[in-house]
Amino acid sequence: MYAEEALRDFLIDVGLVSKSQMEVLGGEKVSRSLIERGILSEDELCKALAHVHGIPFIELDVDDISQDALAVIPEPLSRGHSIIGYRMSENKLEVALLDLVALEELEFLRPRYKILPRLTDKESIKRGLLAYQKYLRGKYGKALKEEGDPDRMARHLLAHALAQGASAAHLEPGDSGVLVRHRINGALRDAILLPQSMQTALEGIFPKDGWIAVDIGVGSDIKVRVARPGGGKIVLNLRGAAFEPLGFHGEALEQLERAVSRRHLPAQAGGVVAIEGEGKSMLLRTIKEIVSAPDISIADVGSSAAARVALKADPDVIFMNGMRDSESAALAASGAARGIFVVVAVEGGGLIGEALIVRQALARRLCQKQFFDKRPLSRLEQNALEPHADFIRVLSALKEEGVVGKETPWKEVKFARAVPCSECRGGYAGDIGLQEVSAGGTRIGLNLAEDGLFKSAQGQTSLEEVLSMLYDGR
Secondary structure, three states, X not given: OHHHHHHHHHHHHOOOOOHHHHHHHXXXXXXXXXXXXXXXXXXXXXXXXXXXXXXXXXXXXXXXXXXXXXXXXXXXXHHHHOEEEEEEEOOEEEEEEOOHHHHHHHHHHOOOOEEEEEEOOXXXXXXXXXXXXXXXXXXXXXXXXOOOOHHHXXXXXXXXXXXXXXXXXXXXXXXXXXXXXXXXXXXXXXEEEEOHHHHHHHHHHOOOOEEEEEOOOOOOOEEEEEEEEEOOEEEEEOOOOOOHHHOOOHHHHHHHHHHHHHHHOHHHOOEEEEEEEOOHHHHHHHHHHHHOOOOOOEEEEOOHHHHHHHHHXXXXXXXXXXXXXXXXXXXXXXXXXXXXXXXXXXXXXXXOOOOEEEEXXXXXXXXXXXXXXXXOOOHHHHHHHOOOOOHHHHHHHHHHOOOOOOOOOHHHOOEEEOOOOOOOEOOEEEEEEEEEXXXXXXXXXXXXXXXXXXXXXXXXXXXXXXXXXXXXXX
């Protein structure tokens, strides 16, 4: 409200708007009304807003724009919200934008950069976006489109993702081409659209699930986990042992990555990750691979007595492979209070109240070598699932992750059923995790049943598996 009044006063004081013109607006929002009525141009208004907010107004020239600063903000985000990174120094990033509201889109960068906003005009944004397109074409475009050089294509795909600060790259074929999406701080963001003809080349570069090492020219190979969830989609997990292959996604993935990666920030050391349910060993191994480093001391214990001894040595990280009593819980909490990062597999009750708690169940993964039988829920299935799952929350997650279209209603969402083939038993091959994550007693994202529905809609597990988990005591 204060900013509106200050803007009105400033525009009258400098003579850009008369008192009579302002009176006509009444209680209308000044910025929108002045432009709609043709009283001010967008550029004039932008300069006035810069003065009112005490923010510099700049006009960008191509020579003013640093390519390193450009690359910090994903190009689709820059284009969609008219915001350009143009200068960097140490941990500061200067951004040019048309509307301060767009700063909300840069929250994911704040852990790494201090954002310094500068208001600008439309021509400056246009020049910045053209510079960004030229930069992408020069650095990645040519190599990505040279189908005869798969090694170079892989290098540039991963280099592009790493430059954006992504933890994973999703390659999704569609009618208009292969959409590359980067997962940044848990959220998927469009990055670049490749020609449809490149799908065959990409499938040859990343032919199956597993680990690959790629030399991107930084002195050592980057270890990448490749996942092929079906439908031609390829997921490249860029953090040594990422959580996506285990089934984590969305808000749950973001929270777990934050909890684990914060161990590398000395000011935020400490904390507890507690794991209960099925698949604990795999998740423990994954976290251990992520935090392991030559300068990190790790203790691995299996009892309260061993934990007491380990705590005396003051390690950086302690893995408790079984927590069966309140004493173990107290030891974990004590270690966290002293700045030790504690990861514990819970065998019974006694969960730590302030822990990030991960509940897991294993479902059989659908075989990916045949077409799925996918259809909407029947009334009987809906009635069985309704007490356990919020359908609106599941639909929102499916839309956010791009599994269904933004306008798809719940009644049209299709869920996979198992279809046997000659290479699998009953339509299944391997397992997939269903996860529920909570912190401080508050659930983050989907619960177990909702995550099962999400993964059935993805085609990773069947609806029968979800119902079996809920009603067969699994």
